[in-house]
Amino acid sequence: MHVHVAALVAACALLACRPSSVGDAEAQGDVPWLDQEGSPAAVEALGRLADTNPKAVAALQERAKGAGVEAYIAAWGGVKRGSKWAGDLLHEGLQDPARANDVASAVDGRDPMIAPFLPDAETSMVRIAAGGMTSSLAAVIAAAGAPARDMVVRRLTDKTTRGGMCGGIASPAASPEAREALRGVPTQSRDDAACVGAVVTLAQSDDAMMRWLAQAAEPGLLGAASRTTTMDCARLHRVWVDAIATREASVAAALTVPLSQAVKRCPATMDGVLADAIKSRPDSLVAVVGALDPFSPDDAALKATCAALPTVAKGAAAPIVKERAADTIAHGCKGGT
Secondary structure (H helix, E strand, O other), rough: OHHHHHHHHHHHHHHOOOOHHHHHHHHHHOOOHHHHHHHHHHHHHHHHHOOOOHHHHHHHHHOOOOOOOHHHHHHHHHHHOOHHHHHHHHHHHHHHOOOOOHOOOOOOOOOOOHHHHHHHHHHHHHHHHHOOOHHHHHHHHOOHHHHHHHHHHHHHHHHHHHHHHHHOOOOOOOOHHHHHHHHHHHHHHHHOHHHHHHHHHOOOOOOOHHHHHOOOHHHHHHHHHOOOOOHHHHHHHHHHHHHHHOOOHHHHHHHHHHHHHHHOOHHHHHHHEEEEEEEEHHHHHHHOOEEEEEEEHHHHHHHHHHHHHHHHHHHOOOOOHHHHHHHHHOOHHHHHO
C-alpha cells in the first residue's frame, strides 16, 4: 500500500513539473519540450533561451537544416538583442544558395541591423540568379536604404539580376534610395520587363517616380504607363500634362505612340490634355496631332480636341501636321465618316 502511494505521489510531482505551455517551458529552460512542441512561439522561445543556453543554440541549428524559416526568425530576433549565435546562424543561412532566399524572408531589410548581412544577400543573389528564386533577397537589398544603394545599382547593371532587383524595388518596403537608383541608372540598366512594371507600379503612388516618368523617362516607359491599366486615368492625365509641359520639342515625335495609347485608353481624361497642348504648346503638335487616328470614330468623343483642331489646320504647323488635322476634322471628329 505504501509503495503505491509513493509511486502516485512521485507521478503527480513529475507531472506538476512538466511545462503546460510555451511560457512555462521557457521559464523552466526546457529546451527538449520547446523543440518537440515546435510552434513558431516555441521556436522564438528557443531563440531567447539560446542567448544563454548552448543546448537551445544546438536545437536551432538543427532546425535550420530543415524546411521552414522559424529558426531564422528566431535568429533575427537574437540579432536585434545582440546575440552572437544569431548572427552566425543568419550569415550561414544567407551564404547557402539553397536556403538564402528563404532565410531573407525572415529578416527586415528596413532595420539598420541588416547592414552586416547585406553582402551575403548580394552574393547569394548573384549565385542563384540564373536558376533560382531571388525575390526575398532583392526585397531585403531594396529595403535597406543608403547602405545598399551601390548594391542596387550593381544588380541593375547585371542583366542576370536586373529583373529580380526591379521586383524588389517594386515592393512596398523598398527604400527611397532604391527607387532613386532605378531612376538614375542608364537606360540599359532598366531594360527588363520587371523594371518597366516596377516604374509603372511605383508611379501610381510615388510622386517622385511619377514626375520622373513624365519629365525624363524613356518614351517606352511612358507607353507602358499609357497602355496598361496599372495607372488610373486620373493619374495618367497628370503624367501627360507634365510631360507635354516640360519635355523639349526635339523629342515630341518620340511621344506620338505613347500619347496615342493614352488617348485610346483614357479618352475622356486625355481630351483636355490634347486641347490644351494645341493652344499652349504649338511645338508639341507633331505628337498631339500624330496621336490621333484621323479616320477613327472614337475621335468624336474628343470634343475639346476637335474644337481646337481648326487652329492647327489653318495655322503655321508643318504641312503634314496640318493635313492630318484636317483629315481628323473631316472624318474622325464626325464619327469616322
